[in-house]
Amino acid sequence: MHLTTCAMELNAALKTLRLLWEDTRAGWKDSVSRDFESNHWETLETRVVAALRAMDRLAPIVIHAKRECS
Numbered sequence: 001m002h003l004t005t006c007a008m009e010l011n012a013a014l015k016t017l018r019l020l021w022e023d024t025r026a027g028w029k030d031s032v033s034r035d036f037e038s039n040h041w042e043t044l045e046t047r048v049v050a051a052l053r054a055m056d057r058l059a060p061i062v063i064h065a066k067r068e069c070s
Contacts, residue, residue: 007055014048016062 025033029067 003055003059007052007059010048010055011052014045014052018045 025037
């Protein structure tokens with residue numbers, strides 16, 4: 001599977017997860033939800049966004065390496 005395809009799938013999954021979290025958060029307003037958001041959701045979202053940026057930077061390098069090795 002191509003790195004760009006994986007990044008697109010990960011980005012789509014993150015968008016879906018964001019929508020689901022927003023729906024969940026609308027009905028879940030207590031200290032546990034705030035704890036989950038700050039200690040789990042925000043960390044996950046930040047790491048996925050960082051991974052997507054890294055994949056975007058890495059994709060052209062991988063393509064170039066494949067061409068050089070062919």
